[in-house]
Amino acid sequence: ERKLRNRGFLRLEAKALLQSFLKYYGQEPPSTGALAGIISDMDTGAPLAHTSVRVMPLDTTLATDGYGNGLYVLADLSPGLYEVSAVDSLHEPASDTVSVRRGEFDFLDFRLVPVTPPVVQVAYPQDGAENVPVQTSLAFRFSRPMDPLSVEQGLTLDPPVRGRWKWSDDSRQVVFTPRTRFAFDTEYLLTLTDACTDRYGHPLDGDGDGQPGGNLRIRFHTASLDTARPEVIDFSPAREDTGVVSGQILWVLFNKRLDSTAINDDAVLVLSHRGIRLPVSVQYTEQVIDSARGLLGGRLAVLFLRNLERGMGYKVAVMKSLRDLSGNELENYFRWNFYASSVPFYPVTLDDFAADTLAWSLMVEGDSSFVNPDSTALELAHGVACGDSVYGRLRYRFEVPGSVLLIRREKPAVWLPEKVARGEILMLAVNGDGSRNTVRFVFRDADGEEFSRGEPLDWRGWKTVKVTVGDTLIPGPGGNGRADGDSLLFVGLRLEQTGGPAGEIGLDNLVLLARSPATVVLWHDRERTDRAPVEFKLAPNWPNPFRSATEIKFWVGPGAVGREGVLEILNLLGQQVATLWRGQATEGWHRFTWDGRDGSGQDLPSGIYFARLTVGGQVQIGRLVLLR
Template sequence: MTRALTLGLLALLFLPTTHAQQVTGLDGWELFLDPGHSQTENQGIYGYSEAEKVLRVSLALRDMLLDRTDIDTVYTSRTSDTQSVSLSQRTDRANALGADFFHSIHSNAGAPGTNNVLMLYGGWRQNGQTVEKTPEGGARMGDEYVDAQVEAMRLPTIGNYADRTFYQGFPDNHDNQFPYLFVNRTSAMASVLSESGFHTNPRQNTLNMNADWKRLEAQSFYWGILDWHGVPRSTHRIATGIVTDAESGRPINGATVTVDGQTYTTDTYESLFYRYSDDPDELANGFYYLEDVSAGTHTVTVEAEGYATATAEVTMRDTTFTFADVALVSTVPPVVVDARPEAGEDGFPITDPIRLTLSRPLDPATAGPAFSLVPTAGGDPVAGEVTFERNGFELVFTPDAALEPRTDYTLTLSASATTQNGSPLDGDGDGTGGDDFVLTFISSFPDVAAPRLVSGDPAPNARDAEIRPVVTVAFDEVVVPETLDGRVTLETLGGEAVPGEAIVSLAGVVGETPSPRTTVSFVPDADLAPGTSYRFAIEPGVEDRFGNASAARYAFTFGTGDGALVDVLLDDFEGTSIADDWWVPQQSGSTSGIVTDSTSVSASPLAYPLGGETSMRIDFGWAEGGDAKLIRECFGGCSPGHSFTEEATLRARVYGDGTGVLFRFAVDDGTSGIEVSPWTAVDWYGWKTVTWDLDADGFGTWIGNGAWDSPSSLRMESLQLGYDGEGPRFGAILVDDLAYLRAPGVAADGGPDAGAPLRVDAVWPNPARASAQVRVSLGAAASVTAEVFNAIGQRVAVLADGDAFGAGSHDLGIAAGDLAAGVYVVRVRADGEQAAVTFVVAR
């Protein structure tokens, strides 16, 4: 498209429209609405994008203002999903038109469990005060929008902020005395950017799909604009709410809501959700929205197939929403929707628990006694414990002892099992309750094989092992931990024993088909000798749960390297570092092809034996179908404060689950994009060290050019997981002690050139919670003093006290967990030079 044609098209978008008027007080005011992004950018969890949603909110708001008020003009930066409009085109056009106010409409992104409202106006900190860009008005509009949106969307808010303050903290003075966001910075009128909920939140994304939900959002902005102008809110009586299943809390599709003679049917697969899912049961929002309801008190009647009709009384409010959420009680008797073992299964493992998944939660008081397991040929019932998981939707029976091998069993859940409201079990699934659920199966052969080892790290005959290794091996089944006592050894080839500790753990228990393994990690008490050969061994007599014992000695040798490299820790995954420093996978637009409810990051108490108390657990679930499968786990917001050179080697400790999920590092070289390491298939169990020699190991393929264009200033960007269609779709790995290795005597990031002045980088992370660090770089050796002061000038910490620092970069740790929430200043002096940076401690 030529530039002239593009500008011509844009001109058409901003033509004013005149409609009937009811509310006065906006005459002469011109509003520029900017639905953020373009086309289908920023996909939500279920494939409905931020760009599509905010466009329709903008168009609905425009029509409300033009139809109901005497507003002079409402412009909008785009009117369809086909247009692609740049940031500069948006603000350039608003400035050329001379609009009075610029509102950029967005939704937010984050963890699936996160959802809130946020407003950002153009502003910064100066002399301890917040300064709003001129002309002012965005801050006040943000306040009105927050109040209106919190009420309409029934979400919490994290506030209304000056944009530079939100992104860069609360110093006395920001280095850049202008707005942070482009649209706030370059628009020549009062402005605000709204973040209305999270399109990465499962509940919110399905609500966003509904056309009337977007009208609800627009209505809240409309009332906020009237409040900003000091104009009384116009009367619009709106009955709205969510219809849910009383037992599961899940929104109900196809529910009919009647109020004051008006009827609304909640979305269904056939009416809406087929556009975003191939599964008729995956999506639901239960949302209804009825406008122009008459004044007074009305009965809300809700009906849905398979549920008892429910009613509620509501008294309509004139100038805000009238909410009436209704929970329906199912009339469909509970059925067993999944069973492990399956009916007729031949070879159900004799040590596995039995699981029955129900369509409705059962009352434990009735369901526990209703369960029985007996040999089909006769005999006593199998003793065991019945428990309930997933809020009563899953019954689990755990036998006290292994089942008899190669035996026919009959499992029964009798009709005496009921829901909390007394609905009896529909055992045969014919739609009528009151009959037993029965299945038969045959148990597996007994285990007669002794446990054997299937993987190890270091690899047998390796010659470059670390001088302080954690030697890890995995058995092919669960073994009795006590039988390992005294049988795990590490020694020199001359027979000299290495003192240390053997740690036993269970691995491979996550996934579609759990395959438990026992891992053994031997941790030496001290460094091994460099350049020396060692033998690891497990003596005979290790037993599995059936008493099968290993009869042979398992042993392998490996050699240590020279131990010359220095490791520089990037993250130890302790304390709150995971929440502070790492995005959840759904925050990255590059993450794709996942089952969002099964994909997350969290802290795990199973840590690398030399790595503290916790590690980072990455749970993954890969969606079926042909979409690209990638989890991008961003470090430090994908722009951390560490840097290194191409001579470094990245290293991570990875605890494998045996699924074969793909793992790689991603590094930002600041010029050509992001380079990635070749994929490593995590086909092992237990701890293993994964490395990427940046200079020698080559590159994988992603969005870089396969070369280091800025080899002296590389930054850790993310960890990534992938799926090649092989192996289980669900699982988890652990990552600990992320670091890079460098030659001794080399500055962490090369440091400034000789003779360069003192440089103090921004505190990272910021805001800080448990810990933070600040990097001090010197062009020459100097005596350094570094102190932390609170907002009233009191010294609260000393990081360096006249210490002699060499030329290069030095990372100083800040114990933020010892500080109260607030704003702090780090002041650094070095041989007559001085510099300061600010940071925020959050709780």
């Protein structure tokens, strides 16, 4: 009915009826075309009445009707290119060009942006809210699509809280979720400043005066800690964390000590995105959660017994059957999600601390009297470790405040692979002692020593300490805070006395998460050849790169004569594709030709391959490039 009141719409219908008759009788279409469109509000989608429409170069002005259609119609236009502008005092003007065709109906709609500033329509929590759960999320709904970056930068919380943002509904709605939780019994001031803008650059009307600008302030108070029941007060990885890697230890901290008899491997449930349960090992320790009042809490360390699937999501549920020493159970299940890293990492175990002897030594920075030698030692120990029952146990006692104990890899030192890719991760499991002393990774580059950012030992039980190669470094002796040069040498750890004077920590599973599978092959080669004198030499192949064939030669010394050996070709995944020689080694030079085929005689594709020579358990490796 509303459309029938619009004369332009009626003319459009009449023209459509005329053209259908002309087409039916095989007649030429009219020499003119038609242009129509609907003008609506960007925020609400409602049609706009009496909006001025100007068409150039005709210099014709018309208006949308007042019947709620938002419709404008030009039923007879000569074919050609036109510029159409829509102007309304309550909206930003808009214009566009359209090509009108003979005998056709062309359409050009406009959605006009209101000149009024955006506002927050709904906010949670509301101003003055009390007893807000510490696990809550902040939520806002805006009157129009916002610029997400401006909102994320324009929101402040006092005290500060780190978290993640999730936008929806075409950037009209956002949820801010703390990485772990808000603090208990704390008043927060949330401020959305006028730096927040909509998608079109209009500042937020935060104070509700109808004008752009002004801050929106919300004060809320979180709930107090329930001392009658055990409650989760911290956990890792954080909610929605997207960088979790295989081997990383998950942990959960409680406000009270737990009944250890109620804890087993079923206390924490981890489900994959397909609903498959991951096998885990759950370990329990007690930890100081308030040193001023001497309060102890319970801590669960959860070790994954299966690798995570790259980029996939996982759900964690802490069972509510857990109870404190008085028999009080958790009120509800505690749940959160995380995601395995989507980056393709290839793990290289540098030290699992399961060998007969430790490849580490202790040194004191400065005067040796700074550390008590009788109470300081690094040794292999048996007990609850990560994956086996053996780990490295470090007992220490500082005699002088601020002292530093160096835990160094013995020679030959461990080199991270040449031209190490930024983003590779060095990871170590540490059984903390709650001393609040600081542990750091130590590297050496072309300039000197560089340190990773410190990790305070404020926990008890196993936890993963990791550093991303290329992250912000702290300059050590001769260093400059940057990873310079083609190689980075990992030389050990620093234990800095920033807390208690004495303690005991555990070390296990030092792992490099490499970015290339070739690193795995090269690393295992280097680890093996470091253990014994070299009795043979694999020479570079020639030519390299090659197309049809390349010669691979190696030399065997007197000490390797009679040992079993094999010369193999591996692909980038470390898989064997061909065997060139197998037998007992004889002294002198040996030459073999590889024609770029696998063991069945099939041509292999272009790419990088490796020649791996093994003699008497020792390995050397060379890099080959095949170009087809």
